Amino acid sequence: MELLGHYNYYVVVILMMIGLYTIIARGNLVKKVIGLNIFQTSVFILFISLGKISGASTPVWRDGVEVYSNPLPHVLILTAIVVGVATTSVALALAVRIHEAYGSLDDDELRGSHGPDDSIT
Amino acid sequence: MVAIAVVVIRDLFSAAMLFAIYSLLSAALFAVLDAGDVALTEAAVGAGISTILILAVLTLAPRYETGHKGLDWPALSVVFITGGCLLWAVSALPIFGYADNPIHAHVAPYYIENAYKELGVPNMVAAVLASYRGSRRASCLPQPGSCSC
Numbered sequence: 001m002e003l004l005g006h007y008n009y010y011v012v013v014i015l016m017m018i019g020l021y022t023i024i025a026r027g028n029l030v031k032k033v034i035g036l037n038i039f040q041t042s043v044f045i046l047f048i049s050l051g052k053i054s055g056a057s058t059p060v061w062r063d064g065v066e067v068y069s070n071p072l073p074h075v076l077i078l079t080a081i082v083v084g085v086a087t088t089s090v091a092l093a094l095a096v097r098i099h100e101a102y103g104s105l106d107d108d109e110l111r112g113s114h115g116p117d118d119s120i121t
Numbered sequence: 122m123v124a125i126a127v128v129v130i131r132d133l134f135s136a137a138m139l140f141a142i143y144s145l146l147s148a149a150l151f152a153v154l155d156a157g158d159v160a161l162t163e164a165a166v167g168a169g170i171s172t173i174l175i176l177a178v179l180t181l182a183p184r185y186e187t188g189h190k191g192l193d194w195p196a197l198s199v200v201f202i203t204g205g206c207l208l209w210a211v212s213a214l215p216i217f218g219y220a221d222n223p224i225h226a227h228v229a230p231y232y233i234e235n236a237y238k239e240l241g242v243p244n245m246v247a248a249v250l251a252s253y254r255g256s257r258r259a260s261c262l263p264q265p266g267s268c269s270c
Contacts, residue, residue, distance in 0.1 A: 010208065024193070034137075054217075075246055
């Protein structure tokens with residue numbers, strides 16, 4: 001019961017590990033952004049899981065419903081998703097600019113080059 | 122799990138598609154966990170806009186990932202140390218789904234009780250996000266039992 005009661009949180013930790021591994025190990029910048037998004041989603045699932053009450057319903061007022069899940073984590077995460085899209089688009093825009101200037105999206109190749117590559121642009 | 126496939130696959134186009142599937146699945150999970158608004162936002166924004174943005178980048182940048190293959194052991198060890206610490210921390214969280222968990226005992230009952238009575242907005246998430254957080258009622262912070270608005 002103890003183990004089953006934390007099942008959601010274990011899934012969150014595993015997703016977070018996948019996302020973190022992608023950010024660290026993958027050289028490609030677009031792949032890093034995807035990893036960042038997976039990491040983000042794991043945090044979202046953590047918050048929404050905390051707000052859930054078993055047998056409760058969506059926090060929209062209706063007749064005959066007594067127990068609602070906690071609406072406050074939902075508010076937080078709604079904002080966080082929108083912020084997440086903003087950071088994703090900024091990161092992808094930076095990736096495009098880096099590709100235009102250096103001709104590569106790979107971490108190791110970028111570290112080896114010195115200054116913008118004029119021959120490719 | 123779809124998330125692992127997203128990491129492993131080297132064709133970035135497939136990765137973008139798999140990431141859209143992953144976002145849709147997490148939106149379904151949010152719907153199951155009673156977060157209708159969050160599920161809608163995640164489906165529209167995570168599966169929609171993020172995928173379009175990644176595809177737009179792929180039209181400007183190379184489609185295939187280069188660089189070394191195989192596992193990166195230092196990174197893997199860092200990830201497992203972090204994951205181990207988090208698993209240890211997570212075991213101290215309250216059991217999933219009980220109504221008397223500490224998170225449900227603070228200000229949340231105030232919003233659930235009064236959002237519809239005070240504002241006439243049936244959706245509590247929208248009420249908190251737009252009405253309570255707005256400047257109109259900023260002077261009236263929820264103090265259980267002592268609100269004079």
